Amino acid sequence: MTGDVRDWITIILVLLAAVLCLAAGVGLVRFPDVLSRLHAATKPQILGLIAVTADVAINKPTIATITLVIAIIFFQGLTAPISAHMVGRAGYRSGKVHMPSLIRDDLAHRIEQADREKRD
Numbered sequence: 001m002t003g004d005v006r007d008w009i010t011i012i013l014v015l016l017a018a019v020l021c022l023a024a025g026v027g028l029v030r031f032p033d034v035l036s037r038l039h040a041a042t043k044p045q046i047l048g049l050i051a052v053t054a055d056v057a058i059n060k061p062t063i064a065t066i067t068l069v070i071a072i073i074f075f076q077g078l079t080a081p082i083s084a085h086m087v088g089r090a091g092y093r094s095g096k097v098h099m100p101s102l103i104r105d106d107l108a109h110r111i112e113q114a115d116r117e118k119r120d
Helices: 003-030 034-059 063-093 107-119
Strands: none
Touching: 003 034, 034 063, 063 107
């Protein structure tokens, strides 16, 4: 690839990552409860990270760089949803969730069942 094409790809990918990170930050400030904030924090951040790491791989296309980019994307894609799930459960148990916004509440039944089993 020529230098001009790589420069334009860099501009596009970094600008996309910046917009996604800005959207995540605005969502963290503006959304009312834990669950919607988690959605705003995880989805755009992962996509922004993918855009930046793809730019790194395009600008330095070596085996080591591409392997590292794949590892970064894989492990971030693996850990972000798991950590968001755990934070969401903790937020639910502490009462930080806006209950009227839930369409279906599958966790309440399981928590009641676990509490009953602890008492018995």
